[in-house]
Amino acid sequence: MPVKQLTVFLENQTGRLAEVAKILKDEDINLQGFSTTEARDYGILRMVVSDVKKARQLLKEGGFTTHVADAVCIEVVDRPGELYRILDILANRDINIDYIYVIAGTRIVLSVSDVERVEGILVENNIKLCS
Amino acid sequence: MANDYWEKEVETLSRDKLRKIQLERLKKTLVNVYENVDFYRKKLDDAGVDPYNFSNLDDVEKIPFTTKDDLRESYPFGLFARSMDNVVRIHSSSGTTGNPVVVGYTKNDIAVWGNLIARQLFSVGVREKDIIQNSYGYGLFTGGLGLHYGAELLGSTVIPTSGGNTERQIKIMADYGSTVICCTPSYILYIAEVGKELGVDFSKLPLKMAILGAEPWTNEMRKEIEARLFIDAIDIYGLSEIIGPGVSLECLNKSGLHVAEDHFLVEVIDPQTGKILPPGKQGELVFTTLTKEAIPLLRYRTRDLSVLNIEKCSCGRTHGRMKKPMGRTDDMLIIRGINVFPSQIEEVLMKVKEIEPHYLIVVDRKNYLDTIELWVEVSEDVFSEKMNDLENFESSIEHKLFSTIGIKIDVRLKEPKTIQRSIGKAKRVLDRRKGETL
Numbered sequence: 001m002p003v004k005q006l007t008v009f010l011e012n013q014t015g016r017l018a019e020v021a022k023i024l025k026d027e028d029i030n031l032q033g034f035s036t037t038e039a040r041d042y043g044i045l046r047m048v049v050s051d052v053k054k055a056r057q058l059l060k061e062g063g064f065t066t067h068v069a070d071a072v073c074i075e076v077v078d079r080p081g082e083l084y085r086i087l088d089i090l091a092n093r094d095i096n097i098d099y100i101y102v103i104a105g106t107r108i109v110l111s112v113s114d115v116e117r118v119e120g121i122l123v124e125n126n127i128k129l130c131s
Numbered sequence: 132m133a134n135d136y137w138e139k140e141v142e143t144l145s146r147d148k149l150r151k152i153q154l155e156r157l158k159k160t161l162v163n164v165y166e167n168v169d170f171y172r173k174k175l176d177d178a179g180v181d182p183y184n185f186s187n188l189d190d191v192e193k194i195p196f197t198t199k200d201d202l203r204e205s206y207p208f209g210l211f212a213r214s215m216d217n218v219v220r221i222h223s224s225s226g227t228t229g230n231p232v233v234v235g236y237t238k239n240d241i242a243v244w245g246n247l248i249a250r251q252l253f254s255v256g257v258r259e260k261d262i263i264q265n266s267y268g269y270g271l272f273t274g275g276l277g278l279h280y281g282a283e284l285l286g287s288t289v290i291p292t293s294g295g296n297t298e299r300q301i302k303i304m305a306d307y308g309s310t311v312i313c314c315t316p317s318y319i320l321y322i323a324e325v326g327k328e329l330g331v332d333f334s335k336l337p338l339k340m341a342i343l344g345a346e347p348w349t350n351e352m353r354k355e356i357e358a359r360l361f362i363d364a365i366d367i368y369g370l371s372e373i374i375g376p377g378v379s380l381e382c383l384n385k386s387g388l389h390v391a392e393d394h395f396l397v398e399v400i401d402p403q404t405g406k407i408l409p410p411g412k413q414g415e416l417v418f419t420t421l422t423k424e425a426i427p428l429l430r431y432r433t434r435d436l437s438v439l440n441i442e443k444c445s446c447g448r449t450h451g452r453m454k455k456p457m458g459r460t461d462d463m464l465i466i467r468g469i470n471v472f473p474s475q476i477e478e479v480l481m482k483v484k485e486i487e488p489h490y491l492i493v494v495d496r497k498n499y500l501d502t503i504e505l506w507v508e509v510s511e512d513v514f515s516e517k518m519n520d521l522e523n524f525e526s527s528i529e530h531k532l533f534s535t536i537g538i539k540i541d542v543r544l545k546e547p548k549t550i551q552r553s554i555g556k557a558k559r560v561l562d563r564r565k566g567e568t569l
Contacts, residue, residue, distance in 0.1 A: 007516035009509045011546050037518050042509075042544050046516055063548050065509045069516045098517060111516065 001131035002070035002115045004052040008045045009065040012038065020045060023062050029055050033103020048073070048103050072110040072118050073103075075128040083108075089125050090118065137253035137285075138246075141393050142448050146441065149449065153396055154188045156421035161185055161194075164427050167212035170205060171429065191396065192407055196417065196430045199232065202372060206230040213237055213425045222273045222371050234273075234371050235425040241280065243422055244374050247391050248281020251380035254389070254448070255340065255365050257311055259286035262337075264304055266314035267345070268555055269293040273375025274345055278313045281377065287311075294318065294554040297325045308337040316348040316356060316364070317557030320488050323359040324552070334361045342367050344376060346556045347435075347458045349474050351481030353385070355488050366455055372431055373418045379453055387440055387452025394422050397451065398430070399439045402460050410439045415460060416453060434460045464494055464560065466501045469538050473559045476505060479535050483528055485512040489550045493543075495563040504541045505532070506550055 010016045017036075024031055034047035049055045056066050076082050090097065095118055098111040107130055112118045119129060136142045144152070161182035164171035175182060178195045202210060207230075211218065218235040225231065236244065257263070263282045267274030275293055282289045290307060292300055294314070300322060303309065312319065319341050326333060338360065344367035356364045368388050369376035378395055379388035390397045396419040399408045408414040416433045436458060441451040458472045465471075473492055480490055491506040505528070513524050525542045532540045551558065561567050 005516060007514070009514050009521075009544070009546060011549070016546075039518065039522065042521075044516065044518060044521070063546065065511055065514045065547055067511065067514050067516055 001129070002119065003048055003073035003109060003131050005069050005071040005109065005111070006047050006049055006052050006055055006059075007067040007069065008047075008059060010036075010043050010045055012041045012043055017045065019062070020059065020064070023058050024049065024055060027054065027058055029058075033101065033107070033109065035099070035101035037099070046099075046101070046109075048109060069111070070115045072112060072115055072122070073130050074108050074110065074122065075130045076106045076108055078106045086122070086127055089121065089127075093121055095121070135253070136447075137250040142250070142254075142450065144393075144449055146449060149392055150188055152393055153421060154186075156393075157188065157191070157396060157419065158182070158185050160419070160421055160423075160427045160429070163212050163424070164429065168210055170201065170210055174429075191398070191419070191430070194419075194429050196405065196432050197428050198432050199372070199434075202232045203230040207233040208235070210428070211235055211426050218425050220276075221271075222276075222375065223271050224371060225271075232372060237424040240374075240423055240425050243394060244277060244377055245280040245284045247374070247377040247394060248278060249285040250391070251367070251377060251389075252282060252285050252287070252311075252342070254380065254382050254446070255342075255363075256383065257282075257285065257287060257340070261287040261310045262290065262308055263287045264290045264292055264300070264307075264309035264312045266292050266294055266300060266312055266318060266554075267376075272555075273369070273371040274313075277369070277375040277377060278342070297322055297554070298329065301326050301329060301331060304338060305331065305336055310337050311340045311342065312338060313342040313367075315345045315553065315556055316343040316352055317346065317553045318555065319343060319356055319360065319364070320352075321552040321554070323356070324487075324489075333359065336361075338362055340365060342380075344368055347456050347462070347474055349457075349478045349481060350455065351478050352488065355481050368435075368453070368456065370433060370435075372428060373420060373433075374423065378418065381455075382444060382446040382448065384444060384446055386444070387454055389444065389448050389450045389452055392450045395419065396421055397439065397453065399437065399453075400432075402434075402436075410441050410451075413438045413454075416456070436460060462560070464492070464503070464562070466494065466503050466538055471503070471536060471538065475536050476532065476540065477559070479531050480505070480507065480528070483531070485510060485524070486528075487547070489552065490559065491550050492560045493563065494560065501564070502541065503538065504543050506543045506545050508547050508550055509544045510547065 030050035032048045036043050036045050059066050100110050165182040174195050217237050219238050220236045223231045223233040265278050269275035340363045342365050353364045366381045367376050369378040379390040381388050398417040399414040402415040416435045416437050418431050419429050420427045435456040437456045438454040443449050457474045487508045487510050493504040495502045528542045
């Protein structure tokens with residue numbers, strides 16, 4: 001099962017990220033992990049939350065532009081070489097990763113174009129998925 | 132419907148007969164201002180124009196121009212040709228950039244105005260059974276009361292909502308079944324936006340037409356409005372100096388605004404030399420009022436740019452058509468020596484499907500160089516989790532702007548609803564070179 005990743009458009013302005021965090025906090029939505037990418041005067045915030053549907057609705061009401069996309073979420077064993085092992089499997093199958101980030105625990109989120117295929121490959125290789 | 136007229140004879144006069152009427156009325160106007168307005172007596176004397184022996188309409192080019200500054204300098208009533216005994220109404224501009232422009236109307240002026248509006252509404256198919264929601268501001272601004280009396284004279288039902296309180300406007304529109312709305316093009320877009328949020332399905336409402344004016348708007352904006360509200364969007368033009376709304380209106384052909392030539396003499400001039408340009412050439416619109424009593428104006432320079440077409444229209448009307456004004460001469464931005472009209476930018480922008488029709492042009496000067504940015508809002512239609520998508524989106528608009536206008540315009544993506552919505556005239560340009568701030 002892919003994870004539903006919620007993305008938010010943010011203008012590069014003081015307090016915008018705090019505003020997002022507040023909206024989630026006020027409704028008791030847990031933020032399990034996130035990453036940001038910035039351009040000249042805006043950025044995008046990608047996150048995994050406990051209730052995507054509700055979070056998206058709240059953010060929309062708060063005037064944010066949002067997007068939801070599937071991503072692969074993997075439980076990584078916490079020991080040297082583990083990330084390499086996973087990436088090597090994917091590289092050998094010619095799979096390009098658009099971006100990757102760590103979320104709470106030892107989980108990582110990968111964005112790829114064919115989520116289903118990548119999940120299949122990972123399962124074949126005994127890598128634990130989470131959603 | 133298009134062949135139905137409010138006043139068939141005058142709307143379909145031959146050009147010759149129209150010119151005869153114009154000459155007769157111009158002569159009366161010249162005498163009126165010569166005898167009653169010091170400013171014009173002096174002007175006509177200086178120019179050697181004898182108001183009692185004016186016999187050729189082509190001699191209009193000998194009459195000096197009137198400018199907005201002339202009106203401001205004669206604040207408040209210096210150009211009035213009637214005393215307050217005969218003036219029944221005053222309107223004025225907001226005067227944010229100097230003395231307000233003040234205009235007055237006699238009883239007859241008010242009657243003429245109402246009749247013009249009724250004639251124009253009739254020409255686009257508005258009838259007694261229509262319910263007109265008039266969302267132009269009521270008050271000193273000519274838009275509200277101008278449309279109001281014309282619509283009543285026509286016999287339609289008028290709902291004088293005035294501007295603002297958008298949710299209530301939408302509720303009234305739906306509950307009372309408004310068939311026509313009058314407002315600015317930027318306000319109808321805001322109504323569409325708020326309506327969508329409220330879950331209103333505009334395709335199911337009785338609304339069929341919007342009469343939109345008081346700010347320049349492009350044909351691309353028209354398409355956007357018509358598609359969002361499932362209506363015909365009709366351009367109305369006017370300025371309080373001349374009468375207010377009612378100077379010209381598009382017919383259903385939407386191929387130019389018919390100027391009420393029996394009441395206004397229209398010319399297009401070269402704004403630099405002041406020479407009259409032939410039909411088909413773009414220049415500045417100049418109007419002379421032919422029947423106004425309280426404050427007749429001779430050759431008033433509007434600073435609006437347009438093109439005149441005096442061919443008979445397929446709707447049957449002979450009154451000349453002015454092309455949708457592309458903006459005012461003073462709206463023109465000079466960016467590193469290149470002339471740019473906000474309407475050119477709007478035209479390009481409105482062709483981008485995913486973009487919301489709200490924008491702001493921000494001009495500044497950095498290190499002695501002019502900079503120009505276009506602020507647009509990111510909608511969910513363009514937004515994804517990939518940075519590349521946004522960057523490509525930005526650069527594709529920049530490319531389109533560059534290939535049409537020829538200058539590099541920096542596109543800046545903004546969060547939804549951060550660009551100010553307008554209930555009246557939209558502010559499309561922020562020129563920081565002039566010290567303007569948000």
